Amino acid sequence: MSKIEKVLVTGKTHTTHSAAGNTLRGHNGNLDIELSSPGSSTPAHVFSGVQPHPKAEQLFAGAWSACYTAAVGLVAQERNIVLPANMAVDIEVDLGQTGAEYFLQARLTLNVPGLAHDVATELAHIADSICPYSKATRGNIDVALNVITA
Numbered sequence: 092m093s094k095i096e097k098v099l100v101t102g103k104t105h106t107t108h109s110a111a112g113n114t115l116r117g118h119n120g121n122l123d124i125e126l127s128s129p130g131s132s133t134p135a136h137v138f139s140g141v142q143p144h145p146k147a148e149q150l151f152a153g154a155w156s157a158c159y160t161a162a163v164g165l166v167a168q169e170r171n172i173v174l175p176a177n178m179a180v181d182i183e184v185d186l187g188q189t190g191a192e193y194f195l196q197a198r199l200t201l202n203v204p205g206l207a208h209d210v211a212t213e214l215a216h217i218a219d220s221i222c223p224y225s226k227a228t229r230g231n232i233d234v235a236l237n238v239i240t241a
Contacts, residue, residue: 092194092230092231092232092233093189093192093194094189094233095185095187095188095189095194095196095233096187096188096189096190097187097188097189098185098186098187099185099186099187099188100146100148100185100186101148101183101184101185101186102146102147102148102149102150102151102152102153102183102184102186103149103152103181103182103183103184104149104152104153104156104181104182105156105179105180105181106153106156106157106159106160106179106180106181106182107177107178107179147186148184148185148186148195149184151184151195152182152183152184152197153182154224155182155184155197155199155222155224155225155228156180156181156182158222158223158224158225159180159182159199159218159219159222159224159225160180161222162218162219162221162222162225163178163180163201163214163215163218165218165221166214166217166218166221167214170214172206172210172214174203174206175203175204175205175206177202177204178201178202178203178204179202180199180200180201180202181198181199181200181202182197182198182199182200183197183198184196184197185197194232195228195232196232196233196234197228197232197233197234197235198234198235198237199215199219199225199234199235199236199237200237200238200239201214201215201218201236201237201238201239202239203238203239203240204239204240204241205240206240207240208238208240211238211240212238215236215238216236219236
């Protein structure tokens with residue numbers, strides 16, 4: 092994989108978990124979507140405050156964030172880990188250039204305040220191993236996985 096020498100644009104999302112489903116927000120309020128899982132009784136998607144043309148990188152980060160958040164929830168449930176009410180996932184996807192070539196790179200941050208760091212790190216890595224978006228990008232783009240417990 093080639094390293095990006097110059098970042099051209101970054102799409103950022105912040106996904107929080109609620110009893111009604113996941114709420115996805117763009118970093119500057121451009122993308123607010125309520126998400127649900129297949130078979131859920133809550134609405135599939137509610138779009139509010141969506142700009143006419145959100146960045147492709149932001150849309151990709153949003154889809155990945157929703158999937159990764161669900162994977163974190165599944166792993167936590169399987170391992171009887173109680174997630175904090177303010178758990179969140181932040182994903183940034185960069186479009187960049189090295190020479191004349193274009194590439195993507197990403198940063199995933201799992202925010203689980205109050206959870207033991209070793210437990211949170213294991214949770215983050217297992218969720219990354221089962222998330223279809225993480226699987227699709229693995230080996231194809233540079234991805235950094237971070238955990239915040241404070």
